[in-house]
Amino acid sequence: MILKTPWLLILIPLLLVFLFWQKKSREPPSLRFPDAGILSALPLTWKVRFSGLPFYLRLAAIVLFVIALAGPRQVLEETKHFVEGIDIVLAIDASGSMAAEDFQIEGKRFNRLYVVKKVVDGFIDARQNDRIGLVIFAGRAYTASPLTTDHNWLKSNLDRIELNVLEDGTAIGSGIMSSLSRFKQSKAKSKIIVLLTDGVNNAGDTEPLVAAKTAEAMGIKVYTIGAGTDGYAPYPGQDIWGRQVYRQALVQIDEETLQQIAQQTRAHYFRAKDTDQLKAIYKEIDQLEKTKIEEFGYRQYKELFVYALSAALALLILEMILSQTILLKVP
Secondary structure (H helix, E strand, C coil), X not given: CEECCHHHHHHHHHHHHHHHHHHHCCXXXXXXXXXXXXXXXXXXXXXHHCCCHHHHXXXXXXXXXXXXXXXXXXXXXXXXXEECCEEEEEEEECCHHHHCCCEEECCEEECHHHHHHHHHHHXXXXXXXXXXXXXXXXXXXXXXXXXXXXXXXXXHHHHCCCCCCCCCCCCHHHHHHHHHHCCCCCCCCEEEEEEEECCCCCCCCCCHHHHHHHHHHCCCEEEEEEECCXXXXXXXXXXXXXXXXXXXXXXXXXXHHHHHHHHHCCCCEEEECCHHHHHHHHHHHHHXXXXXEEEEEEEEEEECHHHHHHHHHHHHHHHHHHHHCCCXXXX
């Protein structure tokens, strides 16, 4: 139990002292006996023994009134929220090679970009207290969403990412630099980039390792993910009759550069060859980048003053009844 205004309790000793002083300073009774020894020889009745009870009932009632004013309450629930203190930019390759359908969900084959979007959607849901931004790159890079805590809006922008929107190519360095620009106004304790690609840097004005050094200078980690199977992967197309067919194309991922980017920024490189591995990678990054700071939220209370007030009124009523009936004093 806690009190809303505990300082009111200092009134209790002040009131008690005042009431005892008032009792002692009352005028002496108008009826006097010439010899108190006569009375002392008489046996004490229960009325005599309890003659002071109304006074003490009144004292107790006053104490309970003051306690009620102090606002006793019980904490029913205390919520807590956790602030991660991390800003995250998700950099996703949307080049033509992401059309390869070598990933599966529930036994059905989907292209790489579709699966990545589904996995990233779950990653966003797991980071409810973080600001997250979204950068898309192919032959060049653009910001799909700045850092935001409005994850519903972020996910709607994620859903709108499509293949063949940007000029084709894989500008890994540009993707990193565009992601770094999102942190200009960031005051977060930790800043990370999660970059996913399935190819080799072949476009853009910035070399990936130069971009990595810039990230290192800014204190930003760059986790890199190489997505796709080894060797050949099936790419959808159409035959001369307009039917969908698949052709096998060679997958080339510059794992050495992706490893160097991660090492340069004190992060990690991951390889995802199927959907389960991709989910596990984002889950591992989620666990690696947590710096929880516990903060108290709001409290729900049950007010208890009504009990103290009810008890005070009951004692006061009892005192009035006793003092006007069986314990009535005659001057």
